[in-house]
Amino acid sequence: MRTMAALLEVRDLKKHFPLRKGFFGEASQVRAVDGISFAINEGETLGLVGESGCGKSTTGRLILRLLEPTGGEIYFEGRSVFQASREEMRLLRRRMQIIFQDPYSSLNPRMTVGDIVGEGMVIHKLYQGRERQDRIADLLRKVGLSPEHMSRYPHEFSGGQRQRIGIARALAVSPKLIVADEPISALDVSIQAQVINLLQDLQEDLGLTYLFIAHDLRVVEHVSDGVAVMYLGKIVELADSLELYAHPLHPYTEALLSAIPIPDPTSRPQRIILEGDIPSPITPPPGCRFHTRCPKRIAPCDQEEPSLKDLGGGHYVACFLY
Amino acid sequence: MVVDKLKRAWISPFWRQFKRNRLALLGGAIVILLFLAAALAPLLAPYDPAEFDVKKILEAPSPAHPLGTDQLGRDVLSRVLWGSRISLLVGFVAVGIATAIGVLLGSLAGYYGGWVDALIMRFVDVMLTFPRFFLLLAVIAFLKPSIFTIMGVIGVTGWMGVARLVRAEFFSLKEREFVQSARALGARDHRIIGRHVLPNALAPVLVSATFGVAGAILTESALSFLGLGVQPPTPSWGNILTDGKANIEIAWWLSLYPGLAILVTVLGYNLLGEGIRDALDPRLRQ
Numbered sequence: 021m022r023t024m025a026a027l028l029e030v031r032d033l034k035k036h037f038p039l040r041k042g043f044f045g046e047a048s049q050v051r052a053v054d055g056i057s058f059a060i061n062e063g064e065t066l067g068l069v070g071e072s073g074c075g076k077s078t079t080g081r082l083i084l085r086l087l088e089p090t091g092g093e094i095y096f097e098g099r100s101v102f103q104a105s106r107e108e109m110r111l112l113r114r115r116m117q118i119i120f121q122d123p124y125s126s127l128n129p130r131m132t133v134g135d136i137v138g139e140g141m142v143i144h145k146l147y148q149g150r151e152r153q154d155r156i157a158d159l160l161r162k163v164g165l166s167p168e169h170m171s172r173y174p175h176e177f178s179g180g181q182r183q184r185i186g187i188a189r190a191l192a193v194s195p196k197l198i199v200a201d202e203p204i205s206a207l208d209v210s211i212q213a214q215v216i217n218l219l220q221d222l223q224e225d226l227g228l229t230y231l232f233i234a235h236d237l238r239v240v241e242h243v244s245d246g247v248a249v250m251y252l253g254k255i256v257e258l259a260d261s262l263e264l265y266a267h268p269l270h271p272y273t274e275a276l277l278s279a280i281p282i283p284d285p286t287s288r289p290q291r292i293i294l295e296g297d298i299p300s301p302i303t304p305p306p307g308c309r310f311h312t313r314c315p316k317r318i319a320p321c322d323q324e325e326p327s328l329k330d331l332g333g334g335h336y337v338a339c340f341l342y
Numbered sequence: 343m344v345v346d347k348l349k350r351a352w353i354s355p356f357w358r359q360f361k362r363n364r365l366a367l368l369g370g371a372i373v374i375l376l377f378l379a380a381a382l383a384p385l386l387a388p389y390d391p392a393e394f395d396v397k398k399i400l401e402a403p404s405p406a407h408p409l410g411t412d413q414l415g416r417d418v419l420s421r422v423l424w425g426s427r428i429s430l431l432v433g434f435v436a437v438g439i440a441t442a443i444g445v446l447l448g449s450l451a452g453y454y455g456g457w458v459d460a461l462i463m464r465f466v467d468v469m470l471t472f473p474r475f476f477l478l479l480a481v482i483a484f485l486k487p488s489i490f491t492i493m494g495v496i497g498v499t500g501w502m503g504v505a506r507l508v509r510a511e512f513f514s515l516k517e518r519e520f521v522q523s524a525r526a527l528g529a530r531d532h533r534i535i536g537r538h539v540l541p542n543a544l545a546p547v548l549v550s551a552t553f554g555v556a557g558a559i560l561t562e563s564a565l566s567f568l569g570l571g572v573q574p575p576t577p578s579w580g581n582i583l584t585d586g587k588a589n590i591e592i593a594w595w596l597s598l599y600p601g602l603a604i605l606v607t608v609l610g611y612n613l614l615g616e617g618i619r620d621a622l623d624p625r626l627r628q
Contacts, residue, residue, distance in 0.1 A: 084526050086525055113526060117526060125519045125520065127520055128520040128524075128541075143529050144528065186523070189523065193527065
């Protein structure tokens, strides 16, 4: 899985949140992310897909070190993120940025759009005075807003516009990598395509690398070079986008793909309906974590845990069927 | 520029809501009138509040003395007007002290959590185990009663509510995405607290400070009434009431007017505080 030109490499990343029931209660932990590995090449997009609660957002925040990991390593441009000192981390933060899901809580209601977009430049002392103002105006234009919006406040904008402001804020420090944490899930369907197109245009113009987190495969299909499917803190399948959509192997991926509506009334594909809810990450099922809901489970599934196997051509799957 | 920003981010959305609430406007009007009365007391007061006149002891209200005179022949109107300065000063300075301490400790506890939080909050619990008024009396027993002691003591014993409030706000705000985003941009703690968390945590502090002013004025009056607060001959509503108590059977005006002043003031601040709270509460906004 290690590629020569990997901009970001994640190795055996783990994040367990401690949990205590009551003062004298038993200490337990939520295994939000439980040993995942992947890499993203410069200029590419990796889609990270899974149900809510599978640990995908936690992964995004770990990459930016907004959370401290329980275990594992992350390398950005070959350097360890978790071993970076405070000052090194500040410099690293210019190279990686994040776009959040909820455009309503991701902008400070007490700051003007100009101050929000310019904050990264203030923090890192990039550009000064007039130049900084010009750059804020440029960034706003780049994301499809107008420089006149600078002196306005977030509450004066729609959800889609707010998401554009969030994108401009991330771009202000000229990052290489952007973690897009469900950037369109909270938007109207009519706006989603616009924001997706904007992100793709920006990627071409600026040579950005994306980790694109989403909860459905349909969105990711259009933007990703590779796709990783997560279930309960683990990656169950990882492949090139085209390969994954053409030949999904893991029963969970198949189920997710079958849930995508097809805009053709004559075609009635078999929908795979998963039974039950996603199990609790506090006490994940033994063996394969998916076996409780898997329509194809076989003998070893509830005993042993399958490892992520390379089936050739960069297609990895964690399933005993292969 | 700064004024314009303040206006657009804070005042305009607030005022739209606030102006519909008539009781809040009444409270605001009372507070403004009290400010004017205190500021203009030297001009408004018909007599020197300390000037006594043995020929006019305990005179009933009359055109010459609209609120009557006290046992030393001093003009009650003038004394109540001058007393309003003391009340406002004590109210604002004491609440200022309490708010400053509460915001500082609450911010630290809420932002850093962990042992910092545990330490500060246990200290709050300890402070709250003392009944406040007895704590005040105990502290004042060691100090010379003066207006400064009163302000300091009321402030130092009144910050715990603010600290809890600010801590709770910080706990919820620091997980918000715009705060996470500032961290992702590499902002240092002081910037995150000062620019992102604190400005969004101040609304409930403002409300509690408004109620706090009413509380501090009441406490000051009570202490002065007991002779532990502002010392005569400086007039304060509390110590005018003490004079009134001694003469209540023959001179009702000496008790009634300072009492009314306290009532109206506390009512005014409470109405204003409720109005601010309702106007800032997003659940009531449409």
